[in-house]
Amino acid sequence: MSTTKRQAQPKSRLWDWLTSIRLTVYLLLILAAVAIFGAVLPQGQPAEFYIDRFGETWGALVWRGGLANIYFSIWFLAPIHLLALNILSCLIRGLPRAWRRSFTPLSAEAALNLPPRAGLKWPGTTDPREAVAGIWRRELGRPRRQSLPGKEVFYYESGRFRPLGPYLVHAALLFILAGGLIGKFWGIDGSLPLMPGETAQSFQVGETEKPLGFQVRLDRFQVQFYEEGGIPKEFRSDLTFTQGSQELRATCRVNEPVSFGGYTFYQASYGTQPEGQVGLQVIQGPRRESLQAPLHQWLTLPGSQAQIMVIEGEANLEGFGPAVQLAYKNGSEHPLIFWVLKDHPEMAEPIGPYRFALESANFKSYSVFDVNRDPGVPWVYLGFLLFLPGFYLAFFRPHQCWALVLEKSPKGDWQGRLLGSSPRARENFDLRQTHLLEALKKGTAL
Amino acid sequence: MSQLLGVAMLIYLGVAIILIIAELWSSPLMQRAGRGLLWVGLALQSGALIGRWYVSYQMAARGTPPPFFLDKLRLIIFQAPLSNYYDSLVFFSWCLPAMGLLAFRRYLRGWLGAIVAMLACLLLAKASFGGVNANIQPLMPALKSNWLLIHVVVCFFGYAALTVAFGAALLYLIQDYSPKGPLRALPALPLLDRLIYRAAILGFFLLTFGILTGAVWAETAWGKYWSWDPKEVASLVTWLIYAALLHARLLKGWQGRRIAWLAVLGFLAIIFTYFGVNYLQSMHAYMT
Secondary structure (H helix, E strand, O other), X not given: OOHHHHHHOHHHHHHHHHOOHHHHHHHHHXXXXXXXXXXXXXXXXXXXXHHHHHHHHHHHHHHHOOHHHHHHOHHHHHHHHHHHHHHHHHHHHHHHHHHHHHOOOOOHHHHOOOOEEEEEEEOOOOOOHHHHHHHXXXXXXXXXXXXXXXXXXXXEEEOOOOOHHXXXXXXXXXXXXXXXXXXXXHOEEEEEXXXXXXXXXXXXXXXXXEEEEEEEEEEEEEEEEOOOOOOEEEEEEEEEEEEOOEEEEEEEEOOEOEEEOOEEEEEEEEEEEEEEEEEEEEEEOOEEEEEEEOEOOOEEOOOOOOEEEEEEEEOOOOOOOOEEEEEEEOOOOOOEEEEEEOOOHHHOOOEOOEXXXXXXXXXXXXXXXXXXXXXXXXXXXXXXXXXXXHHHHHHHOOOEEEEEEEEEOOOOOEEEEEEEEOOOOHHHHHHHHHHHHHHHHHHOOO | OHHHHHHHXXXXXXXXXXXXXXXXXXXXHHHHHHHHHHHHHHHHHHHHHHHHHHHHHHHXXXXXXXXXXXXHHHHHHXXXXXXXXXXXXXXXXXXXXXXXXHHOOOOOOHHHHHHHHHHHHHXXXXXXXXXXXXOOXXXXXXXXXXXXXXXXXXXXXXXXXXXXXXHHHHHHHHHHHOOOOOOOOOOOHHHHHHHHHHHHHHHHHHHHHHHHHHHHHXXXXXXXXXXXXXXXXXXXXXXXHHHHHHHHHHHOOOOOHHHHHHHHHHHHXXXXXXXXXHHOOOOOOOOO
16 A cells, blocks of 8 residues: 555544554653643642642642543543554454464465575485484474475474464453443442441442442441550451341451442441540639530530530540540631540630530440442453463563475485574574574584 | 661672672673672572561561461461561662562673662662661551562562663663763663663563552452552553553664663653652552
């Protein structure tokens, strides 16, 4: 096909562009640049974060330009989809030929057309054929031999499936990308906090509740620490799943997820929550007054308009011991939110005319699960599995063909021609050629 | 064990100096001595690694001794000394001579050998004097996985191979831009060019395998094989650069200078993946 003819056909020009390696290299570098941007710029923060950090104009630009969620924006999705198209086009264009080549073993006739490498000669008195067969077997293994009219051909081929390697690798990448897309469209990812003893029938996906289709109860939740307030050693949730008459008890740990009813439960994190009433002390000048505050309810302070509410609690807040978070509001003021520490009353800041202290609280740990279903995962894993053999074939099994043709010349002596080729592994090939020639010369007493 | 590491560090420094002198004097004896000494350093560092592994295992087994053989094996695998920043620096340093001596033995001499030994020495120095916490810390739950060992080992072997590619690229560029420069007796350009390519193939393969094992691990630990964590992204960037290098070389026939520059760029991406990410918010941030 000539260039002028190609230019006349827009379809062919598009196809050439889509299957060009130049496009691949540029896309890889563009994707790398976009990804660097995403790694350096904190992702998924609220708009205020970027405005705070980069000022009105730039912050708004970052936010509106999709740079705050760059991997799901046009900046990343366009080149990665184009790359997928590029890979697919290359597969379609090259795979049939690679397939044919891989499944056409080297024949004696084809071996005769390999490029010549060296010549050998034996006197007519010795028949070198058997000696050559032995050397061929020792040096290359799996000898193939065929007698053609007037000549004897020994030949050998290795790495026949090498042409399939790159296609396997690229098919693997397509599977991984397809798995990612499948997960994006048909996958569900949510979270489920559970108190010990609590039963749930649904979980939280973004802002909405989604029914599980079965019941799950947290029978027991344990957090173990190596030492008090130190690194956690283990999170362990004992779960019971029920669906109709079917019941499953299972233990979920970090790195040991549990699957039931099409969903997988991962031990994601944990928290503590005050249980029952929280005993607080309100200090105003010399006056101290104790009161019991329930969770999440506004409570009016005695002899005042001001109200407080217990928002949450931690059994051990950053190593400072038990703490509760309170909200304080007086009339229509904006509520103040602050922590009160049981073991460190001296750290309490004055809030309005008051100071607050934590007298008593019972804390209960709850477990937080990541609940998800991702039908894309098998495709991604299939991609992983294909990638490794593909890479091995492509780079560690170079294609090599060798042939040795023995002929009797009209003068009566034996002539040998060594032929061979290995387009992608010249170094290895040259080494082997030296070895082979040496062995042949030595073995046939030349 | 820290004494052992100190000795290994000095040995690597010595190897670098000996190999440079060997190159300047063109002395095959010094070359052999340098390489022999590199083996000694590697052996010492291996001893230190195994010792730390043993101590780490003993610490973990003290509280709750594993009852059966399989539990014991599991605990041994978990307690591989690869779980914090210090461990990773020491292991990275170990990987450089190990990779060089195992996979690139023929090339590991002279300037290239000196670069490898010097980098190993610097990594050990960073671990020892860089204000890095060297205590053996108990494992947090997310790290208790069989994947920890394979993921980390494969990744760092990959880094090591790509570091060899970088060393070769550096020598290539120095020689290419100033053939009569101050460094004498550099390896021939075609040899370096081939070495860059071969090291990049091996490194790319290992890096890919490292990313894949990381993805499988993330899937079992967090339910997501990919979360766009800065370290994941940085490793993807690295992967893309080397993928571009291999494609440019294999299909566009790029050679020499351009490939060398890509190998340098890829190495910068590795440095960012390994060190830079510690300064960003990341699940991989182990700079404590």
